[in-house]
Amino acid sequence: MAERFVICVDGIYVRDGKILLMKRNLEPFKGFWHVVGGHVNENENPMEALKREFKEETNLDIAIGEIVDARIEKTFDRTKIIIAFEVVSAEGDIMINSENEDYGWFTEFPVKSVYDYSRHIKRIDRKKSGSVHMKSAN
Secondary structure, eight states: OOOOEEEEEEEEEEEEEEEEEEEEOOOSSSOOOOOOOOOOOOTTTHHHHHHHHHHHHOEEEEEEEEEEEEEEEOSSEEEEEEEEEEEEEEESSSOOOOOEEEEEESSSSOOSSSOGGGHHHHHHHHHTOOOOOSOOOO
16 A cells, blocks of 8 residues: 655744644544644645634634744654644634634643644744734633
């Protein structure tokens, strides 16, 4: 059986020194904390995929900055190529969908996290210099 490759995206959204994390409600990693993200669909570029995933999972409309990280993650049935983008701003009220059971703003990643992007939190927060536009912070 040939190895299957999929492209995925993650969104690193930092506001006031804290990163937005979702608590997964689905396998894999049910009950773990993770940034918003998912698979890139056919005929979709990574930035379009991240905007779609944010809208689906949080109801936020986002603006995307630069690529801040990338990694390869092997699972039992595929290899994921994951590109992590900085989310520079978001508008709307957070409303999570059924993929997640909760969300929160964290200064550090919890022990039970899918992947730890904490090395990017301070750098992104300094770069933003406090200019984030949110209708509500919840």
